[in-house]
Amino acid sequence: MLNNFCVNLTRSTDDPDRATVAMVIANAAVASGKQTMIFLSSEGVHLASKGTAEKINEEGFQPMSTLLQNFLAAGGALWVCSPCFKKRGYTESNLIEGATIVGGAKLVEFLSNDGTSISY
Amino acid sequence: MHSSFSVDRELDLGEQGCGQLVMEIMLAMRPLVAGQTLLVTAYDPAATVDITAWCRMTGNTLHPSLPDLSEHQFLIEKGSPQSC
Numbered sequence: 001m002l003n004n005f006c007v008n009l010t011r012s013t014d015d016p017d018r019a020t021v022a023m024v025i026a027n028a029a030v031a032s033g034k035q036t037m038i039f040l041s042s043e044g045v046h047l048a049s050k051g052t053a054e055k056i057n058e059e060g061f062q063p064m065s066t067l068l069q070n071f072l073a074a075g076g077a078l079w080v081c082s083p084c085f086k087k088r089g090y091t092e093s094n095l096i097e098g099a100t101i102v103g104g105a106k107l108v109e110f111l112s113n114d115g116t117s118i119s120y
Numbered sequence: 121m122h123s124s125f126s127v128d129r130e131l132d133l134g135e136q137g138c139g140q141l142v143m144e145i146m147l148a149m150r151p152l153v154a155g156q157t158l159l160v161t162a163y164d165p166a167a168t169v170d171i172t173a174w175c176r177m178t179g180n181t182l183h184p185s186l187p188d189l190s191e192h193q194f195l196i197e198k199g200s201p202q203s204c
Contacts, residue, residue: 028139028170031146032177062140070143 004115005034006107011120012046013055019047020058022120023067030076038071039107040099041081048080048099049090072098079106125186125195128156137164142174145196149180152198157183160194167192 007026011019022038030036046052047068056064072078078099085101092101111117131148133141141164148158160171171194175182179199186195 024139026139027143031139031143032174034177067140070147074143074146 003035004110004113005029005036006111006115006117007036007038008117008119009038009040009044009047010042012040012043012052014043016056016058016064018120019044019056020061020064020067023064023071024061025118025120026076027067027071027074030071030074036071036075037077037079037110039079039081039102041084045080045084045088045090048078048085048096049094050096053096068096125183125188126157127159127195128152130159131161133160133162133164133167135163137162137166138170141167141170145171145174146178149196149198154198154200156198158196158198159189160196161190161192162194163192167194171196 007022007029009019009022011022026036026038040048047064053065053068058064061067068078079102080095080099082101082103095101129148129152131144133144136144141162145158145160152158162171164170172182175196181197181199183195183197189195
């Protein structure tokens with residue numbers, strides 16, 4: 001059974017419903033014992049900036065900040081596309097605790113190691 | 121009271137489902153040791169299939185329907201120490 005599980009997320013406050021569902025699935029993966037990583041790219045990188053998760057609270061779901069905290073506390077990894085982050089004016093000082101800025105090679109390595117991915 | 125089995129911990133998840141449901145189960149199972157049991161109450165329509173799949177993936181045992189349990193109750197026995 002594959003153990004590296006990537007949730008590729010390209011949305012944040014621009015599509016809070018999609019972003020929330022992605023985070024719920026990531027929670028399911030990490031809670032099921034998978035080596036789980038969320039890869040934030042494009043508009044998704046806003047979620048790795050301080051204060052953004054607190055703005056998303058979709059009806060029928062736990063708040064984004066709770067989902068994110070649970071994910072990280074359970075051992076999930078939150079990777080942030082470096083050029084996407086910089087393009088939007090962010091620096092490392094804007095990064096939330098637990099997030100890591102990475103480049104494409106890191107993603108390719110993760111997926112090449114018996115990984116599977118779902119995209120939102 | 122449950123006459124036909126022992127319960128070490130109980131968790132009422134109400135209508136929670138999907139990843140939120142299994143995350144809460146995982147957190148509740150963590151402090152248990154192998155052989156201890158968690159009785160989950162969950163009303164989400166996907167609870168049965170999700171909890172069954174979660175148990176398969178994590179090495180925990182979902183006990184089949186027991187006379188004392190309703191269709192919304194699930195008895196999970198902690199597996200090996202590596203299990204979630």
